[in-house]
Amino acid sequence: xxxxxxxxxxxxxxxxxxxxxxxxxxxxxxxxxxxxxxxxxxxxxxxxxxxxxxxxxxxxxxxxxxxxxxxxxxxxxxxxxxxxxxxxxxxxxxxxxxxxxxxxxxxxxxxxxxxxxxxxxxxxxxxxxxxxxxxxxxxxxxxxxxxxxxxxxxxxxxxxxxxxxxxxxxxxxxxxxxxxxxxxxxxxxxxxxxxxxxxxxxxxxxxxxxxx
Numbered sequence: 001x002x003x004x005x006x007x008x009x010x011x012x013x014x015x016x017x018x019x020x021x022x023x024x025x026x027x028x029x030x031x032x033x034x035x036x037x038x039x040x041x042x043x044x045x046x047x048x049x050x051x052x053x054x055x056x057x058x059x060x061x062x063x064x065x066x067x068x069x070x071x072x073x074x075x076x077x078x079x080x081x082x083x084x085x086x087x088x089x090x091x092x093x094x095x096x097x098x099x100x101x102x103x104x105x106x107x108x109x110x111x112x113x114x115x116x117x118x119x120x121x122x123x124x125x126x127x128x129x130x131x132x133x134x135x136x137x138x139x140x141x142x143x144x145x146x147x148x149x150x151x152x153x154x155x156x157x158x159x160x161x162x163x164x165x166x167x168x169x170x171x172x173x174x175x176x177x178x179x180x181x182x183x184x185x186x187x188x189x190x191x192x193x194x195x196x197x198x199x200x201x202x203x204x205x206x207x208x209x210x211x212x
Contacts, residue, residue, distance in 0.1 A: 015087040016042035022080070022095035027131075029180045030101040034068040038081035038092060046085050053077045060084065073099045073130070100179035102129035105186045113192040114163050120193075122158040124173045125186040133175035140169045168193045 019039040028034055038048050047060040052075075058066065064083075068075055076099045082091045107125040114120040124135055135156040137144040146152055151159045160167050171189040176182070 013043045013085070013087045014041075016040050016046060016083040016085050016090050018083070018090065018092055021093045024094075025096040025098065027098040027100050027179055028071055030071055030073055030099050032071050034071050034075070034097070036066045036079055036081070036095065036097075038064045038066075038083060040064070040083040040090070040092075042083070043085050043087060046083055049082045049084075051080045051082065054080075071099050073101050075099060076130075098130065100130055100177060102133060102175070102177040102180065102182045102184065103127060105175075105184060107187055109187045110189045111192070112189060113194055116164065116193050116195050117162050120158075120160040120163050120167065120191060122160075122171055122189055122191065124156045124158075124175075125189070127175050127184065127186070129175065129177050131177065131179055133177050136174045136176075137171065138174065139171050163193050165193050165195070167191065 017040065019041055036050070038050075040046060040048070045062065046064075047062060048058075048064045049056060049060045050058045050066040060082075064081075066079070066081070076097055079095045079097055080092050082089055084090070105125045105127045110125075112120070112122065122137075124137075127133065137152060137156075137158050144150060144152075144158065149161045151161075153159065156173070158171065168191055171191055173186045175184050175186065
């Protein structure tokens with residue numbers, strides 16, 4: 001290789017290229033610090049720009065890192081970086097950033113009455129969380145174990161078939177966000193079971209009132 005060939009190789013401009021690609025989906029805790037890096041090489045100067053959900057969040061600068069000092073749930077989204085030099089520009093593959101959090105239960109205590117021998121369906125009090133929390137039902141402080149009369153649906157509804165007086169009590173759920181470790185107890189749902197005799201008596205009295 002001649003002298004001029006060596007010089008040409010040494011001073012050939014190299015288009016930007018990525019040393020590593022983004023890592024796909026990643027979950028981080030709300031309030032934590034997040035640093036995204038765009039590891040690229042090529043002829044200098046290299047400039048970097050960051051995007052979230054296809055919208056620019058920075059301009060082109062020499063900084064290859066994007067730092068969020070305290071993550072908020074609103075920071076979740078699809079991040080990409082673009083790198084450029086005088087030879088061209090390149091966009092990195094997507095990094096899906098998810099933020100784990102859990103709010104407090106939004107509802108207050110509830111009271112529900114069901115007729116004896118009828119089914120009782122209890123909806124779990126609402127709580128906003130990512131990822132979806134693991135829910136466990138309790139009655140009067142004891143964990144509820146599903147059986148031939150008691151079932152828990154995929155939506156975490158508690159279904160009690162053929163209710164009896166012994167099913168009355170204070171029901172509540174514990175919600176656990178397995179990603180950030182938060183554990184919260186819901187407001188109570190007080191279930192009353194009305195006996196058939198009282199129900200018949202109530203209807204009989206109502207019929208008499210209507211006849212006057």
